[in-house]
């Protein structure tokens with residue numbers, strides 16, 4: 001069995017650090033790659049060795065497969081961990097890594113290929129009796145036929161890009177009269193974002209909840225699941241608050257979803273860590289959406305409730321070791337909540353914000369985990385995902401984890417950029433979230449920027465500015481310039497509050 005002694009992490013930021021920490025605990029040496037924009041990044045400083053692979057744009061650095069493999073050759077690297085994003089779900093990359101005699105810490109290129117296409121994934125699981133949302137089983141080639149199918153399943157329907165990801169390439173169609181227009185948009189969006197214009201139709205599940213199952217499979221055919229994560233609080237179909245376990249699953253549904261997820265993984269000969277995503281309706285019926293063939297952003301909540309280090313397991317699996325955790329050994333203990341701290345302005349339609357972290361002080365204490373890649377004084381580069389950190393809290397119960405989250409958010413001091421923290425505090429305080437009665441429509445249904453007022457400390461010095469910013473943006477069409485002006489007005493609000 002090959003032993004991994006040196007890992008190159010083909011990623012940046014919090015996830016690169018998170019992977020390197022586990023590697024260090026296992027006595028494995030680490031190599032960081034970085035772009036010119038990330039010279040001083042924490043992952044570069046943390047690694048045993050670090051190599052610059054190109055200029056700031058990802059296409060010239062973090063996505064440069066050949067340059068990355070060259071670094072591996074020069075530094076005697078045994079294995080590559082791709083993290084999430086970048087090359088993590090690129091079947092071709094995993095193939096050339098193997099061809100170069102290196103270990104790819106992730107599934108086979110074939111599994112990535114199948115699950116990378118929502119339609120191929122549906123076809124692969126067809127024999128396993130997995131519940132699926134009613135819709136078209138293949139790409140739409142004939143519009144009249146597609147309209148007839150839509151009429152049969154009933155509006156609203158969703159047009160989805162087969163190659164879609166990250167919430168992109170999806171269009172809700174409320175009625176037949178809008179069908180053609182939305183279809184044109186979906187196809188052109190899919191083409192420009194993914195280079196593949198194939199789209200299909202799904203019934204739009206109303207009041208849907210997003211519940212996903214973590215799976216682990218070894219190279220010997222054993223596949224287990226590590227229960228669910230609920231990720232229903234989303235903006236633009238993108239997750240912002242996650243938790244484990246879900247507030248609504250019964251043990252029976254959990255068991256059935258876990259089994260379905262293991263079957264999905266089996267359908268594509270899966271090994272490594274993966275996530276099977278489901279949508280759950282208001283009757284608790286669940287339907288398979290897609291499988292993500294990589295470590296997920298929100299994996300820490302699963303680690304906290306199961307006590308399993310997922311990165312460690314990924315490394316063992318990549319070495320060819322059989323899983324030592326058995327399904328029956330796993331229990332859910334306690335509750336974990338994660339909020340994503342993005343450099344975005346919740347008062348301005350979650351527009352990404354740029355700037356320098358003038359103040360940056362992490363919360364601490366019992367039950368608080370912060371996975372981040374920044375320090376005070378560092379700039380948030382505009383080239384990459386604007387996530388600053390993941391803030392995760394853990395408690396005996398859901399209520400305790402939520403209370404800890406509110407405490408941790410209040411301790412977090414960030415100034416210089418707007419962040420999603422005030423929005424996340426609003427979520428934690430909201431009755432719908434606290435009672436567990438919410439769905440993916442949470443933001444649309446309950447959130448307007450003036451709500452940030454109610455969610456913050458009444459002593460907050462600059463509360464008025466939030467409202468002013470909202471009023472301003474609601475009088476004029478929101479532009480990026482407006483966002484930056486608002487940023488400057490409010491830039492110290494967190495500092496003032498704690499100062």
Ligand code: ADP
Nearest residue numbers: 164165166167168202203204205210237289440
């Ligand atoms: P992506 O690959 O872009 O993340 P997904 O298929 O995973 O796309 O869907 C992302 C989100 O979009 C889901 O979490 C859910 O909020 C919403 N969604 C997807 N499919 C449906 C559906 N059929 N009905 C209602 N909402 C859906």
